[in-house]
Amino acid sequence: MKVGDVHYRTIWPGADGCSVDVIDQTLLPHRFQIRNLRTLDDACVAIRDMAVRGAPLIGATAAYGFWLAMQRSADDAAMVAAREAALATRPTAVNLRWALDRVYGALETLAPAERPDAALALATDIADEDAANCHDIGRHGLDLITTLHRQKGGDGPVNILTHCNAGWLATVDWGTATSPIYQAHDAGIPLHVWVDETRPRNQGAGLTAWELAGHGVPHTVIVDNAGGHLMQQGKVDLCLVGTDRTTRGGDVCNKIGTYLKALAARDNGVPFYVCLPGSTIDWTLVEGGDIPIEERDPGEVTMVSGADERGALTRVRVMPPQSPAANPAFDVTPARLVSGYITERGVVAAGREALEGAFPDLAAG
Amino acid sequence: MKVGDVHYRTIWPGADGCSVDVIDQTLLPHRFQIRNLRTLDDACVAIRDMAVRGAPLIGATAAYGFWLAMQRSADDAAMVAAREAALATRPTAVNLRWALDRVYGALETLAPAERPDAALALATDIADEDAANCHDIGRHGLDLITTLHRQKGGDGPVNILTHCNAGWLATVDWGTATSPIYQAHDAGIPLHVWVDETRPRNQGAGLTAWELAGHGVPHTVIVDNAGGHLMQQGKVDLCLVGTDRTTRGGDVCNKIGTYLKALAARDNGVPFYVCLPGSTIDWTLVEGGDIPIEERDPGEVTMVSGADERGALTRVRVMPPQSPAANPAFDVTPARLVSGYITERGVVAAGREALEGAFPDLAAG
Numbered sequence: 001m002k003v004g005d006v007h008y009r010t011i012w013p014g015a016d017g018c019s020v021d022v023i024d025q026t027l028l029p030h031r032f033q034i035r036n037l038r039t040l041d042d043a044c045v046a047i048r049d050m051a052v053r054g055a056p057l058i059g060a061t062a063a064y065g066f067w068l069a070m071q072r073s074a075d076d077a078a079m080v081a082a083r084e085a086a087l088a089t090r091p092t093a094v095n096l097r098w099a100l101d102r103v104y105g106a107l108e109t110l111a112p113a114e115r116p117d118a119a120l121a122l123a124t125d126i127a128d129e130d131a132a133n134c135h136d137i138g139r140h141g142l143d144l145i146t147t148l149h150r151q152k153g154g155d156g157p158v159n160i161l162t163h164c165n166a167g168w169l170a171t172v173d174w175g176t177a178t179s180p181i182y183q184a185h186d187a188g189i190p191l192h193v194w195v196d197e198t199r200p201r202n203q204g205a206g207l208t209a210w211e212l213a214g215h216g217v218p219h220t221v222i223v224d225n226a227g228g229h230l231m232q233q234g235k236v237d238l239c240l241v242g243t244d245r246t247t248r249g250g251d252v253c254n255k256i257g258t259y260l261k262a263l264a265a266r267d268n269g270v271p272f273y274v275c276l277p278g279s280t281i282d283w284t285l286v287e288g289g290d291i292p293i294e295e296r297d298p299g300e301v302t303m304v305s306g307a308d309e310r311g312a313l314t315r316v317r318v319m320p321p322q323s324p325a326a327n328p329a330f331d332v333t334p335a336r337l338v339s340g341y342i343t344e345r346g347v348v349a350a351g352r353e354a355l356e357g358a359f360p361d362l363a364a365g
Numbered sequence: 366m367k368v369g370d371v372h373y374r375t376i377w378p379g380a381d382g383c384s385v386d387v388i389d390q391t392l393l394p395h396r397f398q399i400r401n402l403r404t405l406d407d408a409c410v411a412i413r414d415m416a417v418r419g420a421p422l423i424g425a426t427a428a429y430g431f432w433l434a435m436q437r438s439a440d441d442a443a444m445v446a447a448r449e450a451a452l453a454t455r456p457t458a459v460n461l462r463w464a465l466d467r468v469y470g471a472l473e474t475l476a477p478a479e480r481p482d483a484a485l486a487l488a489t490d491i492a493d494e495d496a497a498n499c500h501d502i503g504r505h506g507l508d509l510i511t512t513l514h515r516q517k518g519g520d521g522p523v524n525i526l527t528h529c530n531a532g533w534l535a536t537v538d539w540g541t542a543t544s545p546i547y548q549a550h551d552a553g554i555p556l557h558v559w560v561d562e563t564r565p566r567n568q569g570a571g572l573t574a575w576e577l578a579g580h581g582v583p584h585t586v587i588v589d590n591a592g593g594h595l596m597q598q599g600k601v602d603l604c605l606v607g608t609d610r611t612t613r614g615g616d617v618c619n620k621i622g623t624y625l626k627a628l629a630a631r632d633n634g635v636p637f638y639v640c641l642p643g644s645t646i647d648w649t650l651v652e653g654g655d656i657p658i659e660e661r662d663p664g665e666v667t668m669v670s671g672a673d674e675r676g677a678l679t680r681v682r683v684m685p686p687q688s689p690a691a692n693p694a695f696d697v698t699p700a701r702l703v704s705g706y707i708t709e710r711g712v713v714a715a716g717r718e719a720l721e722g723a724f725p726d727l728a729a730g
Contacts, residue, residue: 199589200588212688263625263628304683315674
């Protein structure tokens with residue numbers, strides 16, 4: 001998508017031919033800055049610090065990181081070490097394992113000398129496929145939004161609520177939940193997006209709002225507490241969210257708080273769709289309760305980052321120093337609360353049967 | 366309750382005999398500072414700025430403010446003007462109107478010369494009654510917590526989730542939702558409180574955590590997104606919240622986000638109780654949808670206040686300057702999601718019939 005007049009992806013090979021560039025998302029929306037990754041360790045730090053985040057982008061970053069590792073040493077021991085290091089960065093997004101398995105599986109059949117170039121080709125494929133899949137998710141979501149717009153009979157914009165950032169910044173391009181939004185906006189359908197700020201890291205207020213503003217999509221940021229009330233008031237026509245891992249059974253693990261919005265959507269008859277590429281489905285798990293939920297630094301809760309009146313990035317403490325905080329990063333929305341999944345292969349009904357039917361190749365694993 | 370070793374109420378007549386002192390809650394938890402109110406206008410500013418907040422305390426502040434007005438002029442025109450000015454401060458809490466009606470109704474039968482002293486006596490009564498009512502709410506809530514503790518069979522502490530601040534800072538003393546917590550803690554029942562930070566103003570992180578820390582009650586602050594996940598994990602035994610206005614029909618208006626927690630409680634079989642004095646019931650309304658919902662300054666969403674690393678109070682912007690924000694301050698939890706009301710007259714079942722049965726005198730109005 002565009003930043004100003006320039007088209008960017010979130011990750012691309014550096015100009016020197018041996019490094020990787022990413023957008024440093026910890027500085028957005030206050031500063032747009034590129035971070036150059038020269039080693040696998042740089043890539044792991046970028047994932048862990050959330051300079052890159054979002055399940056699809058984490059997968060692509062791990063693949064490019066594998067390429068960086070192979071440039072230094074491409075023997076079997078280096079392969080194992082690279083895989084372990086990347087896997088240890090974050091536990092919840094399944095795309096990480098998916099991308100690493102794909103790269104590792106392809107490279108292990110090759111001689112070490114062939115591995116660096118092959119790793120770059122694989123990382124490029126993974127990135128290109130992600131962008132293409134996200135574009136296709138948008139195309140299928142566009143049909144859904146077009147139908148909703150028709151049902152409203154021209155009565156104001158289609159109001160879409162989204163949580164966290166499942167935008168182009170969370171993927172290589174287009175985004176998952178935002179791809180239908182961008183494509184509907186480009187198609188001239190009047191839209192308005194309610195953006196959950198998404199505490200504790202404010203990826204909605206900081207990233208989704210920045211993306212939507214950049215693309216000219218009308219939007220309003222709200223606190224995470226507000227969405228239920230807006231649904232009660234009839235001010236939400238559709239919820240679109242992403243996912244870090246969806247089980248074979250259809251349970252959706254996503255940013256903490258997603259479950260609460262799904263409950264409110266159900267209580268108010270608002271359709272609740274999850275946008276995901278097939279790579280985000282974990283075919284080894286049926287129940288969402290089996291997904292490991294990352295417990296992050298309580299400092300993300302106790303301290304809030306932002307720009308002070310002079311524009312300097314500052315952290316402020318919002319609670320008493322003696323009070324502890326807990327910070328579970330994800331929750332699980334059971335399939336029973338999901339209206340459907342918007343995938344690169346079309347809109348799929350919630351639950352195991354339809355998912356297996358739409359992805360028989362992946363489901364057979 | 367105690368601040369350090371000194372017992373404080375949230376509001377009391379000033380030492381000069383003609384003003385009112387309040388705790389300035391906009392500075393907590395970072396600074397404990399008393400604000401002196403000399404005029405009704407001072408009182409209105411304190412309510413509007415949320416130096417004092419919480420439905421019961423807003424009512425008491427309006428009553429004391431009426432006393433301040435009567436000291437300057439106590440004729441009928443001054444009475445009308447004082448009532449209008451106080452009523453215009455905030456629209457949602459019904460205790461404001463309740464307190465003003467009570468003071469106004471009593472004073473209009475008196476000669477102007479008698480009104481100042483009578484106003485002080487009435488404000489004192491309202492404050493004393495609120496403290497007594499909150500104590501009684503705690504006594505009835507204690508029974509509920511004792512039963513839960515027994516049901517858990519000594520298996521860890523009773524885990525209570527609360528939203529916003531329905532603590533002693535929201536009332537004259539004891540609090541509504543916190544009163545059972547303080548009394549259970551004092552009775553030796555092991556407790557742990559999950560404190561929703563409660564964006565946008567962070568009254569949970571800033572005020573409830575400060576209160577609980579001051580009283581030595583074990584607690585953990587969480588983002589508003591986390592409560593549903595904790596309930597799914599079986600980590601919440603009871604939800605206790607306050608209310609700014611509850612209708613005759615039993616619908617509960619409270620801080621934005623309360624409805625989402627009530628939905629999660631219902632979905633996970635967690636009891637969800639609302640703690641309220643009878644003065645918070647609006648007998649003129651049946652449906653919660655008829656309650657006016659205050660729309661507050663979007664700046665509360667776009668900017669977060671806290672203490673920087675040197676302890677200075679600072680505001681930081683958490684979103685792009687070009688993105689708009691909306692800030693509805695309350696939502697309505699329908700009676701169907703409420704387990705019951707903990708009142709000064711005991712625990713009352715959810716819905717109209719039981720409320721009218723428990724408060725026949727008020728319901729007859």
